[in-house]
Amino acid sequence: MEPTCSPAPKPQAKAPAYKLTSRVTHPQNSLIPLGSFVIGGPEFIIMAGPCSVEADPQMLGTAWDVKVAGAHIIRGGAFKPRSSPYSFQGLAEEGLKKLASARELTGLAIVTEVMDSTDVDLVSSYADILQVGARNAQNFSLLKRLGQLNKPILLKRGLMNTVEEFLCSAEYILAGGNPNVILCERGIRTFETSTRNTLDLSSVLAIKEKSHLPVIVDPSHASGKAHYVAPLSKAALAVGADGLMIEVHCDPANALCDGEESLNPEQFKELMLTLKDLAPHFGRQISTIANHNPQLAENA
């Protein structure tokens, strides 16, 4: 006898690991609008700010310096995934409020990390972009939850993830119905110890080949050294990344988290001017620093 109900569909012999993320299904680059900017287009998007949100005036002071230097988006961690439970864990909602006041001051969008599915509603009530950290890159219940949102998600590459696994993580968010995913290369774990992680710049090329999603690079976490940040940033622009995420602290020596990899505002301003000059050579632009800005005249 034939069974009356239809049988469950057999898994395909070789199901593709990711579909919606693939360039096959979406040949054009994805463009993610955010306020007056578009991520993934000609504008080279800079996200900058302190590693973690601290007490005033650190957040407001740094946010202002970063805006004046030409950043598009302000970053800052309120929930911090630290290797040690004894390290500073972040200010939680208090920190989110400080980020919101930085947005109020600067008019720039804010990106901040969400570590747990239970915090998604809270974080998305403050943030313009929600970040998934490297340590959560394969937290699939979190990724599924973020798939239900409409807000852009900044997905960092896991420390031990191949490019294919990285794209599979993005697929979870897209499959849930949220197409607004920005990928972020932030270095992977290798046998090399001279930098904190090994920044895999060639992954930008591999991702661009396989996927339509925008990719940015985080040279701060990858290198762990402030003086590596500017050269790696220039390399990321050259290799075709859509933007950067850079740590800036108004007083790096006294930062509560990752001070050794943070640029001070003066160094950041200098880097921004260099990137603005270089961008047109790679088909990019940075429109947040106008040509008649007196800063340019000073540095010319």
Place this chain on the structure above:
Amino acid sequence: MTVDTDSLTPLRQQIDHLDERLLELIQQRARVAIELGKIKKNLSLPVMDLVRERTVLTRLTQNVTPGQGLGSEAVAAVFTEIIKTCREAQAPIKVAFLGPAGTFSHAAALQQFGRLATFIPGDDLTEVFRTAESGEADFALVPFENTTEGIVGQTLDLLTATNLRVQATLNLRVNLALMSAHGDISRLKVISSHPQALAQCRNWLALNMPGVELRPTVSTAAGATLAINDDSCAVIGHPALASFYKLNVMSGGIEDFQHNQTCFLILSRDDSPITGHDRTLMWFAAPHNSGSLYKCLQPLADAGVNLTRLHSRPNPKSPWEYLFFLELEGHFKEEGVIKAIKALEAESDKLTILGSYEPPESPINPLNNRS
């Protein structure tokens, strides 16, 4: 069925007697207020003392026992009218606001100053400021911030070029009502108002008034004029306008979003006294280099003075430079605050204190305070 009206008579007599006593007491209060007004005039003090008026009201409502007669809100409403009316007997208050009649600024002014004040509508904010600066009006009431639209940039610009002082702030919920001359909802064919007000009630109108024509007008006031003259027409606006235009409220609270509110500043030529829970608004320019804002804010953190607001605004006189509007906890005449402001001033290019005031009960967009 016959109604036994005899049982009402003794109670009605009691009411009449109590009313006579109330009238006598109110007249007595007015005479004292007029006397007070003369002394204030001799000492060149302003007629309206917002802090004193609030203290009077708080003292009375605190003494209300729940379940005995009126509740504290009702008592506050009755005494607000008494206070405003007696104040008017001292000297009429003149208030400049952003016109025409029927705007939210007008509703806010009515709420703050009462119907007996003289209201001077201005065509634009510049004119509202000027009317109070020249002494033609005692107060200027200007919109400062809205929950959805954000800070009012033009108000900030005008604050940098005025000698007026912020005396008080007022939060007004964007509360909309459907009003008409007769108050009969079944006779309505047209609802008119400013397009923004119509848009803010879109869901309510679709649900409750299907088929009724929505007619956009240049202002709420124009809509109200239509409603006065046409029985089949109603207007949407702030319910405070019902009494101003002699309209009847048919339905209140019809706005789709209940959390939208606007904060207004009340400006005058005088400073308000220390109440113990004040905030101070100021603006300053910071040097154009990295870390300058950080250096300006650090002294406040060192002094333990809480920052409650910080906005930036491009300097109209100098491209690529910004002015900062900062609000902190405390009165600018308090010692700790004076010290902190001095230290901030030393780091800034230019600093002007705009005044101290009591914050509204539920501030719209407070920066998070350090705990």
